[in-house]
Amino acid sequence: MNCLLIEDSELDLDSGRVRLTGRRRRHADEILRACVGDTLRVGLIGGRLGMGRIxxxxxxxxxxxxxxxxxxxxxxxLRLVLALPRPPVFRRLLSTIASLGIESLLVAGTARTEKSFWQSHVLEEEEIRARLLLGIEQSRDTIPPVVTLHRYFESLVADVLPTWIDGRRALLAHPSGDSLCPHDVNAPVTLFVGPEGGFVDYEIERLRGIGFETVGLGTRILRVEPVIPMLVGRLF
Amino acid sequence: MNCLLIEDSELDLDSGRVRLTGRRRRHADEILRACVGDTLRVGLIGGRLGMGRIxxxxxxxxxxxxxxxxxxxxxxxLRLVLALPRPPVFRRLLSTIASLGIESLLVAGTARTEKSFWQSHVLEEEEIRARLLLGIEQSRDTIPPVVTLHRYFESLVADVLPTWIDGRRALLAHPSGDSLCPHDVNAPVTLFVGPEGGFVDYEIERLRGIGFETVGLGTRILRVEPVIPMLVGRLF
Structure with missing residues (x-):
């Protein structure tokens, strides 16, 4: 926790005071060993960063x-489209994605996305928000990425992605991509990362059809958790 | 597991046969649902990749x-020098580091490395090897990175690092680095990644003194787990 995040509703605007309990109080007390008079880094969720005097x-x-x-x-x-991974991986990735400063995340279904994953409680709005907040408090940010879920591939491609890639470079991470993922693109990007086991050929064709270019990361098969920061490090 | 790894000692060289039990047998049976006559990807640890007919x-x-x-x-x-992180993080990172194809890893002690971490059983040779093998079987490789431990910073800088950086670009990942980490360096690199909480000023000076340049990743404070693949994606 590199910043204590505060909800709008917790803040008394007139006095500029806030009362925190639970995890944030414990962090100040037990980890930071802070005392009355010390100042701590704070952030207003959705707003600015600042300082709080105890x-x-x-x-x-x-x-x-x-x-x-x-x-x-x-x-x-960067807008990231991610085939829903297994729930514990998704949970950890949410925090990582938020910490990296990715602007929005679209969680998608593909042919090789396990159907049962969509029943997981990790997809509940409150669960997602909690994981995103962990990520932004780590990286000292106040604005969580916008997360949307879109389970069905056909309507994703027909109705959602054309807007998501409009005016941007659209990249599809695929082991046998035409070329390696570019470095330092200096342009807005929409990046689609597939499921464990990869996309099926039909999906690749559909996505190419609307403007995605396939890009690879070499011959190694990597887990999705390192792949996301690896691609981010490469692209920007 | 994208490849069944086989130890030299398990292989009968005359017949070209091998008998596997435990986790690898279960993987073939329960995950791959393989049958007699099928072929599976195999790798000889320290040697070549190949195929195995059941x-x-x-x-x-x-x-x-x-x-x-x-x-x-x-x-x-890439040679990576990594300040020993907390044991569960180190455990996961070993597999990631191996899967990424990093050639060698030097685990180092620094001023802000928690002393108790050095007592952890995750540093035992067999534990390290097991985690490295998980990483290379993921990325279909046969050669684990060489891992060495070096607890004391002074002798690390005086006796070990000069050889480790000789003829290579030496980079020190540091939040307030002089410039952002370069992209696509096209040269051998030795990269030093510090502990949670960062290096102390004295360490930065010592490492600069022997030839390290400090490089940053922007203003966000990131956990070490995404930082490693992020730097790898950026550098190569």
Whole structure:
């Protein structure tokens, strides 16, 4: 936790004060070993970064006087389309994706996406939000990426992706891609990363048909967890 | 598991046969649902990749007739020096590092490396090897990276690193690096990634003194797990 994130509703606008409990109080107390008078980095979810001066810290609550003067870091111009991975992997990836500064995430179904994954509780809105907040508090950001779910491939390609790739470079990560993923593209990108086991040929053709170029990462078969930061490091 | 890895000692050189049990047998049986006559991808640890034809598969063992015709993928010209992270993170990173094709790993102690981490059983030779093998079987490689441990920073800098960086580009990943990490360097690299909490100033100076350049990844503070593949994607 590199920044204590505060919800709008927790903040008393008149006094500029906030009372925190639970995990954030414990973090200030047990990890940071902060005391009254110390200042901590804070962020208003959806707003600015700032500092909070500790007015009171005991075993029940943490009272801060906060001010928000700094803009959060800019997002990468990257929209990620990700075939839903197995739930524990998805859970961890949500935090990673948020920490990396990816602007939006579309979670997609493909032929090789296990149907049962869509029943997992990790897809519940509150679960997703909690994981995204962990990611942005790690990277000292205040704005979680926008996450949408789209289970059916046909309508994804027909109705959603044309808008998602409009005016952007559209890349499809595929082991046998035409060429290696480009470096330092200096342009907005929509990147589609497939499921374990890859896309089926029909999907590749459909996506190429609407403007995706397939790009590879060499001959090694990698898990999706390192692939996402690897592609991000390469593209920007 | 994208390749069944076989130890030299398991292979009968005269007959070209091998008998596997345990995890590899179960994988062929339960995940791949393979049958007698099918061929599976195999690799000889430290040697070549190849194919294995199933001669017998039952609840006890898997008998294969194997041949090794293909060279494993080339390694990245990357030596990684990594401040020992907390043990569960280190454990996962070992597999990731192996899967990425990093040629060697030096696990180092720094001022902010928690001393207790050095007592962890994850540093035992057999534990390390097991995690590396998981990584290379994922990426269809046969050669695990060479891993060495070097706990004391002073002798690391004085005695080990000069050889490790000789004739290579030496990069030190540091949040406030002079410039962003370069893309597509096309040269052998030795990369030093610090502990959670970063290097202390003295360490930065010592490492600069022997030829390291500090490079950053922007303003976001990231966990070490995504940072490694991110830097790899960027550098090569």
């Amino acid at each position: 007015l009171e810290l005991d075993r029940e609550h943490l009272d801060l006087e906060v001010s928000f003067a700094e803009e959060p870091p800019t997002k990468l111009p | 001669l017998e598969l039952d609840r006890e063992h898997l008998d294969l007739e194997v041949s090794f015709a293909e060279e494993p993928p080339t390694k990245l010209p």
